[in-house]
Amino acid sequence: MSELRDDDAPITTSKRSDKIGDATGNLVEAKGDSLVGRSVTIKRPREELYAYWRDFSRLPSFMDNVERVDVIDDATSHWVVKAPGGKTVEWDAVITEERPNELIAWASKDGADVPNSGRIDFRDAGDRGTVVTATILYDPPAGFIGKIIAKMFQREPAIQARRDLRRFKQLMETGEIATAARTRKQFEEETA
Template identity: 65%
Template structure:
């Protein structure tokens, strides 16, 4: 994965101000931003992402995204220690081929808002930047526990963007998991 901008994590006092400067609402005590360059046109990447049901194909912790209407979806995501968190998301900005912004609504388990941008990068393809403003459960302690269980949003954002890149450039996501069918055939 090629990072085009350094990962950003705002300090607690800067979080709301920095999020507002990016057009995000004030939901959260942590802010992160990750980027990757994908060798595909922005319109193609936007179209795949905009069909939110597709997100579970490359977002490791997303159990499901139920699209309720043009602007509302219900998310179920794996949490630390085998837990799940859920929320409804409302699209707050939709610029076809360029950007999608959202915010959680209706008393979510984890308050969050964010923005995904698709910026043409000439012959290199498209720079995809995900910015997420979220309320880490249990604050600093919750973030430490989440990191321990590999569920921390910064780690996941980097991994998910890498998988999105693989899927869009090659049509598949590389995995270290053994080929179960081959293993079963060899055992027979």
């Protein structure tokens, strides 16, 4: 029988159950049951990407579901995020660990509409730029049913993380995010 080999796959995609446990253990404060992990390589220096991300008020510029992030102080922010059915969910988040130009970890405060925690890692990729990895642990409202509904409305964090990282890559590499000729907002204004 072959032995398990150590792999370098992202923790959230590893087939080894002990590594999946590491994903939640690596979060300073694990809040949530559903684990999401996504990575993207961006042809920009790690320091530049970290600096942009660390200014949380800029995150709505590429995070489609994030309506706004109000920075309360250096470690605390208030998030307003779109949810299915035209509703929003809100929470306060606190930075639980930070290593400049390497990682930002957070956890929602008690009373969050969607308890969550996670981390964003920035790792050098040599001539290719920087690998940015988002690891998110969350509790969907209404449990499994809420997760299914969120997926139907394209508001599920696994879907959003992939799209948001792709938009972040576009913004950082080209200075803009590619959109359809008419945005959803323009279409709604025209049909109203």
